[in-house]
Amino acid sequence: MPAKDIFHEPFVLALIKDGWIVTADPLTIRILDADLLIDIGAERMVGAERDGQRIAVEIKRFIGKSVVQELKEAAGQFMLYEEALKRVPAHVDRVLLLAVRLPVYVSLFENGIGKILMESHKLRLVVFDSVKEEITQWIPANVTRKS
Amino acid sequence: MPAKDIFHEPFVLALIKDGWIVTADPLTIRILDADLLIDIGAERMVGAERDGQRIAVEIKRFIGKSVVQELKEAAGQFMLYEEALKRVPAHVDRVLLLAVRLPVYVSLFENGIGKILMESHKLRLVVFDSVKEEITQWIPANVTRKS
Numbered sequence: 001m002p003a004k005d006i007f008h009e010p011f012v013l014a015l016i017k018d019g020w021i022v023t024a025d026p027l028t029i030r031i032l033d034a035d036l037l038i039d040i041g042a043e044r045m046v047g048a049e050r051d052g053q054r055i056a057v058e059i060k061r062f063i064g065k066s067v068v069q070e071l072k073e074a075a076g077q078f079m080l081y082e083e084a085l086k087r088v089p090a091h092v093d094r095v096l097l098l099a100v101r102l103p104v105y106v107s108l109f110e111n112g113i114g115k116i117l118m119e120s121h122k123l124r125l126v127v128f129d130s131v132k133e134e135i136t137q138w139i140p141a142n143v144t145r146k147s
Numbered sequence: 148m149p150a151k152d153i154f155h156e157p158f159v160l161a162l163i164k165d166g167w168i169v170t171a172d173p174l175t176i177r178i179l180d181a182d183l184l185i186d187i188g189a190e191r192m193v194g195a196e197r198d199g200q201r202i203a204v205e206i207k208r209f210i211g212k213s214v215v216q217e218l219k220e221a222a223g224q225f226m227l228y229e230e231a232l233k234r235v236p237a238h239v240d241r242v243l244l245l246a247v248r249l250p251v252y253v254s255l256f257e258n259g260i261g262k263i264l265m266e267s268h269k270l271r272l273v274v275f276d277s278v279k280e281e282i283t284q285w286i287p288a289n290v291t292r293k294s
Contacts, residue, residue, distance in 0.1 A: 068227075069220075072220050073216075075222070075226045077219045078223075079223065079226060119230075
């Protein structure tokens with residue numbers, strides 16, 4: 001997998017159009033693992049802020065491999081990063097979101113197996129149109145304050 | 148990956164020694180995904196019962212690949228299967244657990260990055276000794292009733 005995939009730039013542009021200031025690209029979270037500092041997040045996470053609200057967004061591709069497999073990875077990553085963010089004073093106020101493209105959202109989260117994770121409110125999503133470079137939906141809808 | 152890995156049999160034997168009756172090996176969960184029935188769980192899940200309590204155990208290897216990567220997959224799988232179990236009347240009373248070998252538990256969940264998932268009570272584990280074929284710990288300790 002490339003360090004930054006083809007959906008990274010369209011998503012960042014969509015965020016900027018939506019009024020966000022991108023403050024970290026990539027955003028790295030450092031946590032202590034058995035007395036060793038390790039970096040999680042790596043090249044796929046973006047940090048942004050708007051009106052004093054700060055977010056950390058993990059951009060997921062969902063292409064290739066099995067969709068169920070990718071969903072597991074994305075959900076587990078979300079769980080792990082969410083706990084990691086809580087433990088780092090510099091990031092504790094960041095709201096974590098998973099960025100997914102519109103067709104992925106429709107097929108996987110609105111109608112597919114990912115629906116059970118949305119119904120149980122386990123994930124927060126930012127849905128974007130990678131062609132128009134626009135944010136189409138925040139889930140839950142009130143996850144960010146309006147600018 | 149093989150259909151059943153080398154830790155499958157030792158774990159099943161450990162469960163039996165612990166007084167459980169293995170009722171499904173493999174245990175499959177069928178859920179509706181966009182109007183298609185799909186099977187999740189596949190070859191790595193075991194169903195067992197003891198004193199009227201029923202469990203579903205996903206056996207995780209944690210060998211090869213990156214440990215953080217495997218942890219993400221395991222955590223996401225746990226999240227997904229837990230929600231799936233709630234939706235299937237035949238399995239709704241099953242307690243889902245992740246089976247991990249003792250050395251994996253010590254390095255990854257007791258001292259390593261997996262600790263943050265344990266601290267936040269996101270996962271339930273059954274730790275086993277694959278050489279002695281014995282269960283060494285249930286986490287949380289009260290997850291199963293004593294036989």
